[in-house]
Amino acid sequence: MNATRPLMLGVVGDGGTGKTTLARGVLRILGDNGVTPICLDDYHRYNRAERLALGLTDSNPAANDLGLMAEHLATLRAGGTILKPAYDHRNGVLRSPEKVAATGLVIAYGMFTLTPPGLDSLFDLTVYLDPDDDLRHTWRFTRDTSERGYAAEQVLALRPANDDAAARYIVGQRRQASLVVRFHTPGEPGEDADTMPQAVDVLLRRAPSSVALEPFLAFVEQRALPHIQIDREIIDEDGQASIRIRIDAQLDQSSYKALLGVLWPPAPGTPALPLTQIGLPGSGTHRSRSLALVQVIVASLLIRAPRA
Numbered sequence: 001m002n003a004t005r006p007l008m009l010g011v012v013g014d015g016g017t018g019k020t021t022l023a024r025g026v027l028r029i030l031g032d033n034g035v036t037p038i039c040l041d042d043y044h045r046y047n048r049a050e051r052l053a054l055g056l057t058d059s060n061p062a063a064n065d066l067g068l069m070a071e072h073l074a075t076l077r078a079g080g081t082i083l084k085p086a087y088d089h090r091n092g093v094l095r096s097p098e099k100v101a102a103t104g105l106v107i108a109y110g111m112f113t114l115t116p117p118g119l120d121s122l123f124d125l126t127v128y129l130d131p132d133d134d135l136r137h138t139w140r141f142t143r144d145t146s147e148r149g150y151a152a153e154q155v156l157a158l159r160p161a162n163d164d165a166a167a168r169y170i171v172g173q174r175r176q177a178s179l180v181v182r183f184h185t186p187g188e189p190g191e192d193a194d195t196m197p198q199a200v201d202v203l204l205r206r207a208p209s210s211v212a213l214e215p216f217l218a219f220v221e222q223r224a225l226p227h228i229q230i231d232r233e234i235i236d237e238d239g240q241a242s243i244r245i246r247i248d249a250q251l252d253q254s255s256y257k258a259l260l261g262v263l264w265p266p267a268p269g270t271p272a273l274p275l276t277q278i279g280l281p282g283s284g285t286h287r288s289r290s291l292a293l294v295q296v297i298v299a300s301l302l303i304r305a306p307r308a
Contacts, residue, residue: 011109013129016140025295040110048092059165128177197249
């Protein structure tokens with residue numbers, strides 16, 4: 001790989017699906033040095049009041065400058081510097097642009113990461129986050145009311161329009177992703193999804209991903225660990241051949257530590273896992289083993305990505 005050409009991770013999903021949480025975990029694992037996180041919500045064309053006046057949700061491509069976003073991501077891929085717009089989610093206003101330079105790894109996360117034609121070719125790894133609907137609604141409600149200044153009734157009123165926009169404009173990007181991550185809760189409807197342990201399915205769709213994780217996959221199959229299973233040769237709902245990693249919400253501490261040891265073995269130049277800083281959902285303080293494993297899987301794939 002050219003020394004000025006960074007690795008690039010693309011994360012995509014609807015609002016409230018955990019994009020920031022995944023990016024934050026990968027950043028903590030790999031370290032602040034040499035990692036450039038880019039929140040693609042910064043490419044909103046309008047502030048919150050303007051969107052409401054226009055009848056647009058932020059999940060609508062028309063509310064985002066996707067042309068500028070694609071241009072900037074291509075510049076970063078080439079190792080360049082951009083003058084990126086900025087959006088303040090706390091009060092829904094546009095801020096002054098900021099200069100951003102590419103480093104060894106660029107993490108781009110947003111709702112339209114793979115929407116512009118051909119943009120998927122810029123990334124070394126792409127992840128689509130696809131939690132079940134109840135969990136997605138809970139996460140978005142909690143985030144928007146606690147972090148973004150929305151009243152509860154506003155979030156509920158916008159939900160149908162957001163769901164419609166997601167179905168029309170966001171879900172179609174899933175077929176381009178090299179990994180699909182699906183969190184779900186095994187509890188009954190009405191239980192607090194924010195604090196319940198979560199199960200997760202990870203679909204590996206591209207050969208480089210499955211090859212890089214083969215030692216991990218083989219370890220799980222050979223050890224027959226409880227609460228995790230590997231299903232090979234799955235045809236997923238997008239018609240793609242996949243390997244599915246299924247992690248139960250009841251994953252025990254012993255199995256969790258063994259899996260981390262295989263995913264992230266000690267090696268020269270590889271940072272130690274910051275165990276107290278991963279697996280933390282954005283809206284809570286409880287630690288999720290399934291989330292931590294997803295964050296480590298993604299970080300592991302990045303450091304093993306082929307460098308041309």
